[in-house]
Amino acid sequence: MATSPTSAPHRVAVLALDGVYPFELGIPRRVFGSTDGLYELATCTVDGRPVRTDADFALTPDHGPEVLADADTVVIPPFGPIPDTAEPDPAASAALALVRPGTRLVSICTGAFVLAAAGLLDDRPATTHWALADRFRTLFPRVRLDPDVLFVDDGDILTSAGAAAGVDLFLHLLRADHGADAANRAARICVVPPWRDGGQAQYIERPVPAPGTTGTAPTRAWALARLHLPHTLAALAAHAAMSPRTFARRFHEETGQSPGRWLTQQRVALARQLLEATDLSIDQIATRVGFANPVSLRQHLHTAIGVSPLAYRRTFAGKR
Template identity: 85%
Template sequence: MAAAPSAVPAAAPSTAPPAAPHRVAVLALDGVYPFELGIPRRVFGSTDGLYRLATCTVDGRPVRTDADFTVTPDHGPEVLATADTVVIPPFGPVPTTSAPDPAVTAALALVRPGTRLISICTGAFVLAAAGLLDDRPATTHWALTGHFRALFPRVRLDPDVLFVDDGDVLTSAGAAAGVDLFLHVLRNDHGTAAANRAARICVVPPWRDGGQAQYIPQPVPSTGSTGTAPTREWALARLDQPLSLAELAAHASMSTRTFTRRFQEETGQSPGRWLTRQRIELARHLLEATDLSIDRIAARVGFANPVSLRQHLHTAIGVSPLAYRRTFAGTS
């Protein structure tokens, strides 16, 4: 017979004081976007006091938003000196120079070393201008990628992801990607259950598959009547067929070597990569605009089978065909 478990004395009530709330300062800059300004409060405010938020401006004065109203904060920059996390929401217009704003620089100088920094969308321009993203990975809105890289070439920009967590500095893409990032921060700080609870309150998924690539429009490029353009137009009408390099070159009345060189010069891609890209874009259109099965779509765009379609789509934009359809066509 198994021995009865020994009695375990009841644990004495804890006398340790409750942990102090994590202090978050949200720095609203002139032209701040109202939606993103509210993300920290919306996500962290659903955690029963785990965070204490304060919204401030660089001088304590009201700031205009990019809408038809202004925001009057309760705090000036002094709260930045006591914050455990500082958030830079996006603002407009987008900076046209890499030079930092002196008022913003003075405000950020109050931030203590080791404070966690978070930016949403164009907020990354502020961190980059301050030199805080030099030689570090970061992201911003996909539409600003070229402009950002031109201003801040030292930043290791990744335009394909929804957010980047580099430890004490975190950056996100635009708008709803800020929600993704703050749920991620909450998950890291207090666990999955807390993040899931906040996501339910916000009526958003606790985690989104894929990155920004699935939201970037990729129109089929115009062709023309010279060079390899007629062959590209011919190929676009036959994406359901194998279309070998030899067939493409024969249609263009060129050798395969000459055709490949001309094609690369005109499109910046090899014929094979270009074909795959067009097949993926057609598949995206069919997933969004039709109720064709995945098998039918794979055949229509020239992939050997649904597995091939799934692999190519996931490589290109980070999601499966079904996940893409649920997001953009609203079907289950």
């Protein structure tokens, strides 16, 4: 879905429903608006009139539902309160009926309830905010809900969890449309991490470290700068001046992951960047990111995103 510099911008329509969350409403423009004209955004309501937000103010977008008919991507930000019925809202349904077949649909947090009520998520994978998973399953049992991930990319329909996960999803869309460089630039402008795997857990209960304790962040930064080395738990713990048992416990408290799993995710993330942005061979990339051999790289990349290194490079390297 890459856009050449001379082609028309990708048209994005953001549908603000009554009770919209202002922060999430602004995510599409905040991310896509950092791309020097690759996207053209229009915010609309179901009838062209103002909508209230879940805060103490209302919003007056410049457009009515007619912009949905020309959009290449339609975004439904979250809103509240959530209906207690699976019946679609007539006004929202009438607006969505204007969307052309094949248009990419994107929801953030509770926006998935609108897509599900319209029957667009039946028998498809999706996610929403973890706190609303039980209600979502009750209302929409046909949807293959996964409340434990940040976002789900099912091709023409993408759904995300709340707030920050929406930023992750739009960086993912930008990466898919225009490659890692564009996504990384937008992430730097937004001062957010450029990539978090959609399969990462939404919600990790992390206890606040006791005063005076030493965290694992310095060791994580040290390891990130040396991913090519074969880091063992003992070596990481020694760098942090902790016993392996204490280090593993604190590492999990701070990241929600074991040191080994975290290292694998970082190595896969770096491998993806090198596949996109360099002409290094698969063997060279495997060595540089710390995998024992190219077979290990292929296995871990396939586990993470379901494709081989060569297939991934063919998809994304051309968007540099």
